[in-house]
Amino acid sequence: xxxxxxxxxxxxxxxxxxxxxxxxxxxxxxxxxxxxxxxxxxxxxxxxxxxxxxxxxxxxxxxxxxxxxxxxxxxxxxxxxxxxxxxxxxxxxxxxxxxxxxxxxxxxxxxxxxxxxxxxxxxxxxxxxxxxxxxxxxxxxxxxxxxxxxxxxxxxxxxxxxxxxxxxxxxxxxxxxxxxxxxxxxxxxxxxxxxxxxxxxxxxxxxxxxxxxxxxxxxxxxxxxxxxxxxxxxxxxxxxxxxxxxxxxxxxxxxxxxxxxxxxxxxxxxxxxxxxxxxxxxxxxxxxxxxxxxxxxxxxxxxxxxxxxxxxxxxxxxxxxxxxxxxxxxxxxxxxxxxxxxxxxxxxxxxxxxxxxxxxxxxxxxxxxxxxxxxxxxxxxxxxxxxxxxxxxxxxxxxxxx
Numbered sequence: 001x002x003x004x005x006x007x008x009x010x011x012x013x014x015x016x017x018x019x020x021x022x023x024x025x026x027x028x029x030x031x032x033x034x035x036x037x038x039x040x041x042x043x044x045x046x047x048x049x050x051x052x053x054x055x056x057x058x059x060x061x062x063x064x065x066x067x068x069x070x071x072x073x074x075x076x077x078x079x080x081x082x083x084x085x086x087x088x089x090x091x092x093x094x095x096x097x098x099x100x101x102x103x104x105x106x107x108x109x110x111x112x113x114x115x116x117x118x119x120x121x122x123x124x125x126x127x128x129x130x131x132x133x134x135x136x137x138x139x140x141x142x143x144x145x146x147x148x149x150x151x152x153x154x155x156x157x158x159x160x161x162x163x164x165x166x167x168x169x170x171x172x173x174x175x176x177x178x179x180x181x182x183x184x185x186x187x188x189x190x191x192x193x194x195x196x197x198x199x200x201x202x203x204x205x206x207x208x209x210x211x212x213x214x215x216x217x218x219x220x221x222x223x224x225x226x227x228x229x230x231x232x233x234x235x236x237x238x239x240x241x242x243x244x245x246x247x248x249x250x251x252x253x254x255x256x257x258x259x260x261x262x263x264x265x266x267x268x269x270x271x272x273x274x275x276x277x278x279x280x281x282x283x284x285x286x287x288x289x290x291x292x293x294x295x296x297x298x299x300x301x302x303x304x305x306x307x308x309x310x311x312x313x314x315x316x317x318x319x320x321x322x323x324x325x326x327x328x329x330x331x332x333x334x335x336x337x338x339x340x341x342x343x344x345x346x347x348x349x350x351x352x353x354x355x356x357x358x359x360x361x362x363x364x365x366x367x368x369x370x371x372x373x374x375x376x377x378x379x380x381x382x383x384x385x386x387x388x389x390x391x392x393x394x395x396x397x398x399x400x401x402x
Contacts, residue, residue, distance in 0.1 A: 029067075048097060053078065133185045376390070377390045
């Protein structure tokens with residue numbers, strides 16, 4: 001990427017100001033963002049038909065909150081993106097295939113940096129962008145790890161050359177820094193945190209104003225209720241009662257609403273704190289063992305200690321070893337992004353101790369003859385957390401081979 005300073009983000013917060021020079025840019029809906037990611041050339045190959053986009057978006061539904069997914073909606077969104085130049089299409093009718101253009105990728109990147117919704121009212125914008133950033137990082141890691149003969153060729157290089165060449169008023173739109181910021185999940189969480197803090201500050205100011213208004217309710221308006229509380233038999237004037245109720249509704253209820261809004265923002269800020277911890281804290285091998293051990297013991301089972309999970313790389317069994325109980329020797333061993341490893345605990349109904357069959361030297365049984373069960377998963381640690389590589393959509397089924 002070039003070293004020139006990119007155009008200021010202010011212009012992308014106000015797309016109507018740059019529509020004449022950047023018709024490809026707009027504030028994108030969640031569905032449009034999902035389409036642009038799935039249709040990237042190195043993911044979509046020769047392009048995706050609208051039916052392909054519909055199927056893939058529906059399959060990713062739990063991870064990508066794009067709203068209802070059906071053919072007509074996907075078709076309208078694809079047509080809008082193509083009209084702006086964010087998607088390129090070839091072919092006709094339902095066989096028309098779409099791929100994201102460099103301009104569309106630029107629009108995706110710039111939209112990922114922007115957060116506009118109040119997440120305590122509609123959290124789908126942030127959750128979608130968080131999922132898209134995570135997906136991008138997984139894809140990027142896989143591309144980097146491919147052997148040289150399988151890595152992207154000239155077409156992808158041309159794509160990024162065109163991306164770098166996109167300018168507005170002679171200034172680049174996407175720089176290395178802009179792209180790194182867009183796909184930094186911790187940075188995304190921090191931007192959301194600042195936005196929620198700003199919203200909370202506005203709510204706190206509104207609460208202060210509402211409480212000041214509530215203090216202005218004339219004492220004379222409260223007289224009917226004060227007299228009733230004192231035991232007066234004199235009937236309250238209906239008009240004054242209505243006026244009092246109106247005054248309370250006008251001055252006191254907004255304060256209650258503002259207080260409840262602050263509660264929402266405080267809870268959401270706590271959620272963001274948890275996300276930051278999730279994305280930044282180191283995962284130690286001993287933490288994995290402790291989680292398995294605590295889970296099994298809480299349910300009355302023992303964990304076999306003679307056998308453990310392991311790293312997988314150029315060799316099938318390699319470091320680090322992954323004990324399924326909190327062994328002190330692993331207290332300083334950490335799982336870093338890019339590491340692949342297995343978790344394969346054996347849980348016993350009785351003792352955790354085992355013995356090898358004397359006859360074949362291979363079969364392992366529990367020492368007390370109690371029942372035992374084992375299952376195994378292979379995991380990849382990414383920048384966004386662990387990805388289970390051996391997870392099937394509906395769990396293990398009859399006929400599956402692992």
